Amino acid sequence: MGDTQVFHYGVFLMKAGMSPYRQIIDFNMPGSYWFDFLGTTLFGSSDLGWRLYDYTLLSLLAFATISITSTCDWFAGLYAAVLFALIHASEGPLATAERDEVMTVLVVVGYALVFLGVRYRRPVHFFTSGICLALAATIKPTAAAFEVLLTVTALFQLRKEGVRTFPFLRAIVVATLIILAATLMFLLWRSSFNAFLMRALPLGAFYSASIRPSFPYLLHYSTPRGLIPLLPLAGLLFFLNRSWRDWRFRVIVGGAILGLASYFAQTKGFAYHRYPFVAFALLWCGMEFTAALRRGRLIGAIGGAGLLIGAVLIAPFYLYRTFNFVQTDLISMGLVNDLERYPSDKLNGRVQCLDGVAGCYSALYRLRLKQSTGLMGDQLLFSSHPNPAVDTYRDEFMNEIKSDPPLIFVETSYRFGDPQTFDKIDAWPAFAEFLRTNYALVGEGPGDLRTQGADPLGYRIYLQAGSQLTATTQ
Template structure:
């Protein structure tokens, strides 16, 4: 397959040069210095954040693995909506790297390394510097979001899809069918973490097959490789569900609980739009769009595929309706990759396009130290975890294992139990399944399952946390959304501690700790 039929255009009236003139030598030296500058700030970011603690979703999801390792079954005993691909990622990290804070930091760095490598492979025919530019900016953009976004599910999805893209581009550029195995596997596994990437997985396999058809070659080899990759990804997850004996429960619960969860958010679209990116990111995207229109490089297969990746990222962010920083990562990753390729292609153009590209690349280079320093200095309060740890230790510490219950949406309570290695009394993971202003079958069934487990094993201590959406927006009044439980709590428990903590990450957080009266 001819590379030029699939890739971005060369500069107008130009052809690749086999010898380097003096201006070209200077250009290469400048680009090399730029890459070294960017890599320095990437190293600075990693060094200054190596101590990051395990906070937010990572310990909360790892706590579910802790529950599974102590006998609880997903989709049967554990009341929550995550897909099995997420569990297997956490099983792998905990099994290979351990249960420490450092293990998850290593995993996060490995993820941005995989994303960066895929970007460099994709951008390689256009400019090696373009891949490094995009990869470093993405890593630092992720870093500026803070330690609460490390190893997130959408970051894993972004890594898997970019690897799938890198393999697909090898198919388009070199006409080899075997990389389709990895296209199917990576994109397919992304769909086992969240179902949103499933259409993308099918599309990428179809593109690889169509590329062979355009060249009048047999489509069977890329088709079979692509389908085999998909089958392997789904077989791994299916094998886990069969091994746990919960395949039927998974199919039923994901049909009901996942759609319910997907539409919990009711954020204003304008608010979500304003929080979808930063002004610096939007500036880079607008400059890339101007240059793309001027160079007319949207006609190539590869540019169209990158634009499709950006469209997927935008759809994924808005479809999830939560507005959290990590939901942006597929969109941010594909957009920055596209920006890098466009900018460095425009550097080879003449006239105003070259100067716009120089300004855009210079702007990105300036952003790198700003992002890195923001990441290094961004705090994450752990006052809640420290306070609850002291209270639980005062009530018996390890003796509470199996006799304590978190009622929270936010991760802090589960993080404390994870660090103290305390089993919960029940398998309720997120309290919006039992405290919800929009009652329905999912809420009713979740309440029944939780109540049944509660009666079988009444906890000695219950921690009610507020401070994060969606159920916690009502404060402690969320208990009134389930009057029967509120009455039970008042009849059998007394307030032991009422703690409030300063606002951080744009939210205030607090908990009330109740102990049984007997």
């Protein structure tokens, strides 16, 4: 569901021989596809496999946070990991193994490895940390800031302890260069380097500019409700515990600040964009609360209150939200049933989605059907936001479908950042005329959306006029 279908289907197209960015038109970073490939390879392509992958990520996060806090109180790491998992689960299946979740896990694991490197004075831990942090940056470039902050802070601490820092710096720099070289080699191997520069970067800029909620909106959704009562207590204890003296606390607080900056930098206000902030903020809270228990009665009472609020109020709140979350993939389910009525050998390579993330790509992925083109999202084609790239991509798409017309178009009413409507194709009059002249509406779902109006998400199936392709009756 959601963004996951784009990466699943993108990996499917790559396995079918298509080149990312050159033939598969998308703006996401290479690491997003690598980790989708890793998850589906290890756990399979089923929905259950993807859920197991999500559980594995959350387990890795727990191991990392417990490792980070093991020198002071391991329970702080467990506290942070469990609350993070509950907040994540309460946001529904759309957030399962999202890019920002994978990035967050890699960053926190990178933190844990550097903490081990400082504790045991071993540069190899800095090397493995550099691998994790650089991989995180191949998913979202904002992750690079975490590596800089962590490296500088840890090196200063080692120097303060009288340790020669060059081997540690060399280890993390070499690891980062290895991942950069691997990324470059991947793009060159798939003949996609120039396309990545010419397509992905401009498309990413278009996507970033297409939805820009107001700052009050971003601020309002920047912090999960469960964190709101915890952060003031942690802030108070930061001074009462004199935590600023400990480099570990400073770098954790810095991670929370960078996580919040990453959320605002993405300018969308999506819940999963807050994951780095949430993970580090919860880790900081857990460390402050458990540290306070070892101090005087008043300070200990504040720390105990923070732990109790998390266990007695916040955890049950998110459990309730998780168990009562209802979200169904109606479009994908209905579309799979409708497309199965046509011979799959006739449809393979001859069906085209006009969709964003509403379910068309999910349906094609489940049916293992290859698209007519490599278009991954119709935001540019039917955009209501002026952009110099729009005409270029419209011309390219029109040339492709005219040279080898699809037998079937699947249009969803999904519009990124705009009201849902099937009339979105009218934003490109030439294509709307082409579709209505050469194709006939033969099906729609998940209900009679023509009478329901424009609000519900739905899909329409258009069959090429004069085609001998027929659907079997159900």
